[in-house]
Amino acid sequence: MPVNAFPAAGDYYKAVQAPSRCFTVSKLQAAEFVWDSLGPTLARGSSAVVFQASVGGRPQALRCYIREDASSRDRYSALDAYLAGHDLSPYVSGTTWLDGAITVNRAPWPVLTMDWIDGRTLNEYVDFLVTGSNAAALTTLAGRWRELVALLQRREFAHGDLQHGNVMVDQDGQLRLVDFDGVWIPQLAGQPPPTEYGHPNYQHPLHHNWDRWLDTFSALVIYLSLVALSKDPALWLALYNSKNLLFAKTDFFPPFKTEAWKQLAALRDPQVDELARKLQECCDPLWVSNRSLEATLEQPAAAPALPPVPADQRWWEQRPAPGAGTPAPASPSRPRPQAAPPLASPPALPAPPPLSAPLGMAGTGPMPQLSQTMMPPSDTIWWTQPPAGQAQGQAVPGYHGSAPGYQGSAPPAPMPRGYAPHAPVPAPPGPPMPGPGILAKRTQTAPVVGGVALALGVLLLVIGAASHISIVVIGGLVVGAWGMWRLVTATGRGGRPPG
DSSP states (O other): OOGGGSOOHHHHHHHTTSHHHHBOSHHHHTOEEOBOSSSBOEEEOSSEEEEEEEETTEEEEEEEESOTTSOOHHHHHHHHHHHHHOOOTTTOOOEEEEEEEEEETTEEEEEEEEEOOOEEEHHHHHHHHHHTTOHHHHHHHHHHHHHHHHHHHHTTOBOSOOSGGGEEEETTSOEEEOOOTTOBOGGGTTSOOOSOOOOTTTSOSSOOOOSTTTTHHHHHHHHHHHHHHHHOTTHHHHHOOSSOSSOOGGGGSTTOOSHHHHHHHHHOOHHHHHHHHHHHHHTSTTOOOOSOHHHHHHSOOOOOOOOOOOTTOOGGGOOOOTTTTSOOOOOOOOOOOOOOOOOSSOOOOOOOOOTTSOOOSTTSSSSOOOOOOOOOOOSSOGGGSOOTTOOTTSOOOOOOOOOTTSTTOOOOOOOOTTOOOSSOOOOOSSSOOOOHHHHHHHHHHHHHHHHHHHHHHHHHHHHHHHHTOHHHHHHHHHHHHHHHHHHHHHHHHHOSOOO
16 A cells, blocks of 8 residues: 555544544544644644544543554564553553544554553743743653663663654653654564654764664753753743754764854853763764663763884884873863662652643743833833933933843833033134024924934834734834934033033
8 A cells, every 4th residue: 555545644533523424433433622722723744733632531641643564463463462561651551553443534543552652742841831931840850761761771761753743741741752663672573663753853864773772862852941941940941942952963973063062061060061971972963772771871982092102113212201100190081971779769850730721931942032021101202301310411221222122121211301511612613603592492392303213213123023024123123223323412512401
């Protein structure tokens, strides 16, 4: 059967709106699907779509494949047999493969059912912790992740696609894994590897050996990301892009000078530095994943090679160096990450927000959100008032502030009306100064014109920033600068009005 013969996501979406007609299994015919305002809710991946439904009173996830090569009954039958003899709860739950369970486009197709996990994906959960500035929970999360990987690798279980979307945190604060299409277990060792090699932001850039130690690289990427975030949650805003935690596939190539490595080095944290060095060693083209994450973290650093002895110098001709009889002091070894000591009662992770609640705005992209500050209403216009902390008669500093409205910065403080400098400025040689009447008129009207122009410039800046129109922002800067110049020059030259 050709690969493209499987139904598309939209075909499944239409079919499950009438469960009694599309399903061939009685318990699925009576399933109650979760709907939103448009229809049954679904999550779409590269190989399948997943629906949420209540089956026999239990919340279930129904996985319907859109590609034939994604997985097979044999793989999931082997997984069920493995889980029957290995307890990986709560991290890994059992699944059920149902052949021909749904009819779409007049043909039967398989359905994979599993327990529905009421939780958040790892990136959503980290976003939740970062928004709450919960560095302690991030530290606990890193430790829990290391424990999870250690257990799976001791039990000869490799997930095959460890990444933020396949790791969840449920309402009990427990880590859970989903999507076992690429799993490796001893029962599958003789079968061909799966066609998918995992998320590129978590996999070795050159090698993908489908074996027991398949998860070591991706597990290290996640562990380093969580440890670094526990040291400085602000890394999230700088490096997260909704398709990673901190690293991207371009970070896994020498000379390791990308922004991610610069940000980690700037922390100057010994544990982060050591984990970063480990990950860089694993990015080597000759590196082979042949040990667990724990063994990789505990492996000592490779000793630097000694310089070769010149060919014309014989060892028996060498003179002992001064102090050769005294043993050289031991060079300090590079610190090795130590396993966390077992805790009598490990701290519990906070429950993530339920699926009906919105997440915070911390992880909306690589740049923080821009906020606007609205000025409180007042009887007088803000540009006619002296700057905060500025007494009448004091020198007014120049405008060095940022554009108003960004990052909560207040509008720049211009010259107030009627401001008099400390001493009159002598007139330069040239044409005679205008008469008192003209001077008074200019002194009274120039600040008004300058204030209006400055206000208009601020308004254009806010509108341009909100609508992302650069020409409006530029125009606002020009008009505002001209208005500021009018205010400064009008009060600086004219002195006090006559009378």
